[in-house]
Amino acid sequence: MTVTANAVPTTDHYIALDEHWSTHNYHPLPVVLANGEGAWVTDVDGNRYLDFLAGYSALNFGHRHPDLVAATTAQLDRITLTSRAFHHDQFGAFCRELAELTDTEMVLPMNSGAEAVESALKVARKWAYQVKGMPDGTAEIITASGNFHGRTTTIVSFSDDPEARADYGPYTPGFVTVPYGDAEAVARAITDRTAAVLVEPVQGEAGVIVPPAGYLTELRRLCDEHNVLLIADEVQSGLARTGTVLACEHFGVRPDLVTLGKALGGGILPVSAVVGSRDVLGLLRPGEHGSTFGGNPLACAVGRTVVGMLATGEYQERARTLGARLHGRLDELVGNGVDAVRGLGLWAGVDLSPGGPTGRQAAKALMERGVLCKETHGSTLRLAPPLVISTADLDRGLDAVVEVIGR
Structure with a gap:
């Protein structure tokens, strides 16, 4: 893959580069991340997203603590x-x-x-x-x-x-x-x-x-x-x-x-x-x-x-407090686009109801609203924000979840 002189690489360029040269053992969302700090990441085009996956819990302390x-x-x-x-x-x-x-x-x-x-x-x-x-x-x-x-x-x-x-x-x-x-x-x-x-x-x-x-x-x-x-x-x-x-x-x-x-x-x-x-x-x-x-x-x-x-116990306490807020908001969706919500602390699995978006569709819709997460087994969203996320940012992300999957 080449870039013409003076051209600025875009999302499409990086995705094409990945798809051509890398083994296709993952199915990532169509976003190319370039920077991260705390609970936020920024793509190559300058768009910002809340990270609601946290590297499958590898980023419990957020990006670049x-x-x-x-x-x-x-x-x-x-x-x-x-x-x-x-x-x-x-x-x-x-x-x-x-x-x-x-x-x-x-x-x-x-x-x-x-x-x-x-x-x-x-x-x-x-x-x-x-x-x-x-x-x-x-x-x-x-x-x-x-x-x-x-x-x-x-x-x-x-x-x-x-x-x-x-x-x-x-x-x-x-x-x-x-x-x-x-x-x-x-x-x-x-x-x-x-x-x-x-x-x-x-x-x-x-x-x-x-x-x-x-x-x-x-x-x-x-x-x-x-x-x-x-x-x-x-x-x-x-x-x-x-x-x-x-x-x-x-x-x-x-x-x-x-x-x-x-x-x-x-x-x-x-x-x-x-x-x-x-x-x-x-x-x-x-x-x-x-x-x-x-x-x-x-x-x-x-x-x-x-x-x-x-x-220090600080992060355990954050997981408990913010987790209660996370589950409280998600539990309200049961019967309203969601079949079940499970989890402990700041970690949830959300089973989407039949007839609504698939897990992949919901994840893409959330990405378009500035929130990144990932589906599993077709119809379940996994939500695991970094433990450093603020209450305001957690609510911002959950507002997007409600907008995408609520009925």
Whole structure:
């Protein structure tokens, strides 16, 4: 693609460039973003939009939060990568501070959320063989229908989303999937081969699905009874999105392992981690698992700043207060263009009624009104504004939602 002399590239130019040169593994809205600050982004033509997606919760603190930019800039002036072949001065402090924030005992830093989930699956199997005494190669992990834990070959092996799973076989064995929210199904699925139960406390990609009362508590009880690990995937739900550090806190449940990502990188770079029990994570020995970039100095410096911001409780409180406002406004639409609204904190899934706009049509109509969000599964909008959004801007965005989907 070329641009004629003195011509200013436009939205159409950038979209054509992307469509010609990039793999079509996403279906983005026709907007080309160039700048962002707080809850606002600006496209290449100078149009401003409220970000009501927040990078699927990776931007909990908004775009270019000054504290996070300052931490990044300071670390860029020092050192950015060492590999884990050497110690560096940010690593141990990051692990300690994240463990204290999440009330856990040990931290395994990685990069992407999917990598954190893969790491948790690996160490759960190691625990099953070395601690539980299961025969090598027999460990099974129970998962939930409607799950989304990433798109690696192993993870899509236990997905029931045909778009994520089709044409990628042969699939990794060792997983048993049961309906989400059905603790009795988990109880029936547990056998002497079961190493762990992997579950999202709130299913994000599925449409912000909140489990029924008592579900996670019963999973914890079943895992304790059968000597099985409970793994909570909090890549999307964790780090203040639902109004608590971990969504599991809403249900009074403490998992053995928790996967974190997205917001842990402050919207600056990929940072993820598995946090949990020393009895499990402490089984890993040198050479058994690793990552060149996992726990690098830049990632740790940003992650430490995120942890420090969350330690004040300010963002959890914002998620609770603004979340109540979000859900109050959305609940008024039920029966008026909306079939159902679900969620916790500043996070909602909105099921659009048949006969109205599809999810894609609604997202495009909102874009035209200066609000960016994304559909899932055809007829559900996911709303997750940055936790730094002002009350006035939240209302402005919700006014547009009411205009587009209300009847």
